Amino acid sequence: MALAQVVYGRRLATTRPVPFLQPVHLGEDPADGFLAFEERPTTPRPPACAPWYQGQIVDARQGPELIGYHEPERGLFHFCYNVGTAFTYDHPQRRITALWSPPQTFEDTCTYLTGPILGFVLQIQQRVCLHASTVVMGTSAVAFVGPNGAGKSTLAAALLRRGAEVIAEDVAAIERQAEGFVVHPGPRAIRLWDPSVTALYGRPDALPCISKHWEKRYLPLDTPEQPRPARLTAVYLLEVVPAEAPVSSTQLSPMQAVTKLLPNIYPDWLPLPEARVAILDTLTQLATVVPIRRLSLPNSFCRLDEVCDYVLARHG
Structure with a gap:
């Protein structure tokens, strides 16, 4: 029987089980996509075509953190990270091939896969992904949107301690359905920096590290069954x-909301005009039916409970 897992509403046949993704039975139905993994002794070579996208340069000696290549005639996208991990996405076949070389590991590779790589794939399939953590409180599914370091995961973990259910962390895959906009469940773990782990659990080593190359730690989201998509009621x-x-929030007009949400699509490097048009259309529809507010988040872990109280009073 083929191995299959589900994430972001997509059932993926895979050659290896990906950490924190739930297994799924395909039955007679075809998979929505395919994952193949391969470790190589040397760094995967980039394709011969010219770069299509270049990420930021963190270290001048290593060059851009990420370089993307596009072969439109074949429907191929290649993503080469400067740490020695590479991905190829075959759009016609909906197949992702992940390659890495030591000292990178399978776990390192999966961190890229379940974040920016799958986010990119979903968006060129015209499903919007926001840089957001999503929690369910009672009948409300609420997404907290913001850039790296804004406190999305920390707030989601704090609400988890107060009885909320976390269905997606860092990536919110949004789809319009008959009952409204829904968020599809993500990997079953929350990733946190040491200061957040210390604030929530007393010491930084209270949670295990993602891998030896990543400073973030993870909190498994143990659930008896696969979470279902949740209808989004607020952003x-x-x-x-x-x-x-003070902790406060301000309602945004639909135009203001779209302007603020656009920089928070995930990943934000999506230089495909047709995909960006579809994303803009979806965000415009979202902003007209779902309340979108600006939430002030005091820069102090001591105020986390107060922020949770504020959110729970409105959605608990």
Whole structure:
């Protein structure tokens, strides 16, 4: 029987089980996509074509963190990370091939896969992904949107301790269905930096590291059964404010909301005009039916319970 797992509403046949993804039985139905993994002794070579996208340069000696290549005539996208991990996405076949070489590991590769790579694949399939963590409180599914370091995962983990269910962390895959906009479940783990782990659990080593090459730690989301898509009832754009500032929120107009959401699509490197048009259309529809608010988040772990109280009072 073929191995298959589900994430972001996609059932993927895979050659190896991906950490934190739930198994799924395909039955007679075809998979929505395919994953293949291969470790190589040397760094995978980039394709011969010219770069299509170049990421930021963190270290001048290593060059861009990520370089993307596009072969439109074949429907292929290649993504080469400077750490020695590479991905090829065959759009016609809906197949992702992941390659890595030591010292990179399978776990390192899966971190890229379940984040920016699958986010990119979903968006060129015209499903919007936001840089957001999503929790369910009672009958409300609420997404907390913001860039790296805004506190999305920390707030989701704090709400988890207060009885909320976390269905997606860091990536919110959104789809319009008959009952409204829904968020599809993501990997069953929350990733946190050491200061957040210390604030929530008392010490940084209270949670295990993702891998020896990643400083973030993870909190498994143990659930008895696969979470279902949740109807999105509110979106909060996190705005970090001084530690002494009050916790408050402000309703945004649909036009303001779309302007604020666009920089938070995930990943934000999507230089495909047709995909961006589809994303803009979906965000415009979303902003007209789902309340989108700006939420002030005091820059102090001591205020986390107060922020949770504020959110739970409105959605718990």
